[in-house]
Amino acid sequence: xxxxxxxxxxxxxxxxxxxxxxxxxxxxxxxxxxxxxxxxxxxxxxxxxxxxxxxxxxxxxxxxxxxxxxxxxxxxxxxxxxxxxxxxxxxxxxxxxxxxxxxxxxxxxxxxxxxxxxxxxxxxxxxxxxxxxxxxxxxxxxxxxxxxxxxxxxxxxxxxxxxxxxxxxxxxxxxxxxxxxxxxxxxxxxxxxxxxxxxxxxxxxxxxxxxxxxxxxxxxxxxxxxxxxxxxxxxxxxxxxxxxxxxxxxxxxxxxxxxxxxxxxxxxxxxxxxxxxxxxxxxxxxxxxxxxxxxxx
Ligand code: 13P
Ligand code: SF4
Numbered sequence: 647x648x649x650x651x652x653x654x655x656x657x658x659x660x661x662x663x664x665x666x667x668x669x670x671x672x673x674x675x676x677x678x679x680x681x682x683x684x685x686x687x688x689x690x691x692x693x694x695x696x697x698x699x700x701x702x703x704x705x706x707x708x709x710x711x712x713x714x715x716x717x718x719x720x721x722x723x724x725x726x727x728x729x730x731x732x733x734x735x736x737x738x739x740x741x742x743x744x745x746x747x748x749x750x751x752x753x754x755x756x757x758x759x760x761x762x763x764x765x766x767x768x769x770x771x772x773x774x775x776x777x778x779x780x781x782x783x784x785x786x787x788x789x790x791x792x793x794x795x796x797x798x799x800x801x802x803x804x805x806x807x808x809x810x811x812x813x814x815x816x817x818x819x820x821x822x823x824x825x826x827x828x829x830x831x832x833x834x835x836x837x838x839x840x841x842x843x844x845x846x847x848x849x850x851x852x853x854x855x856x857x858x859x860x861x862x863x864x865x866x867x868x869x870x871x872x873x874x875x876x877x878x879x880x881x882x883x884x885x886x887x888x889x890x891x892x893x894x895x896x897x898x899x900x901x902x903x904x905x906x907x908x909x910x911x912x913x914x915x916x917x918x919x920x921x922x923x924x925x926x927x928x929x930x931x932x933x934x935x936x937x938x939x940x941x942x943x
Contacts, residue, residue, distance in 0.1 A: 655915035661697035667857045668903040669701045671882035682858035684770040703728040711922040712929050721920040722910035726902045733812025734789035736764045750783035754791045763931035772856035773943035775801040797841035816900045817842035825850045828873045835871035
């Protein structure tokens with residue numbers, strides 16, 4: 647059985663498996679740690695095992711490697727990338743730095759290592775408000791996700807925000823009309839939403855938070871039904887933690903996250919394939935904003 651083969655290979659390779667809530671449930675079931683981006687970055691930074699198998703998209707594996715460079719980090723699907731990670735431009739960042747005084751460049755972890763290296767601090771969806779609030783700077787360039795940036799702006803009054811126009815193609819395609827029609831079908835349901843969704847979808851929501859925050863909210867809520875405005879991979883953890891509650895997902899699947907299968911986990915452990923290899927200078931430059939996130943978050 648594949649689970650047994652993976653267990654044996656994990657022993658042989660002195661490996662640990664990390665999985666994001668958006669990967670397929672069959673992959674989450676194999677993992678030693680399952681969580682949101684912030685949790686997994688913290689786990690990866692402290693991991694003692696020699697090999698980290700990161701079941702997620704490229705920027706997650708890169709962050710693990712940058713934070714714990716002595717470990718071998720394997721991506722079961724090297725092609726699994728986050729399109730939003732590329733939606734900002736280093737030339738524009740540098741131009742704005744020259745133009746605007748007292749500017750902090752805040753970079754969502756869903757970004758390339760090059761963008762992180764050009765930034766002052768990284769954030770995830772679960773710590774962005776806290777970290778941006780704590781910055782002394784009056785002006786914030788928030789890259790690459792304009793929707794998360796807008797959400798942060800709403801919660802951090804008194805600062806001026808600039809954006810790079812990026813978005814998550816999965817969350818941003820959800821329409822407020824889709825949410826409204828699901829609410830009509832389930833009038834008792836609460837709407838739980840990831841801040842990568844548009845302003846219109848957020849306005850139609852009862853709770854907005856990261857994947858881990860959405861799961862925790864559903865678990866403690868007395869409500870029994872929820873419309874789910876985030877990637878449906880979270881259903882696996884919700885089923886485990888919220889027995890008897892009903893969830894109605896309206897967001898499409900993230901095709902990149904869904905590339906990862908138990909077979910690809912097995913293959914990368916067997917062959918050592920999908921290793922994250924990065925330039926040393928780039929890793930050092932990108933480590934500074936990531937470590938600042940761990941310190942402030
Ligand atoms: P979180 O893990 O911070 O909830 O982010 C979701 C996401 O889009 C990861 O790609
Ligand atoms: Fe990127 Fe969106 Fe997929 Fe997350 S859900 S990995 S932000 S494309």
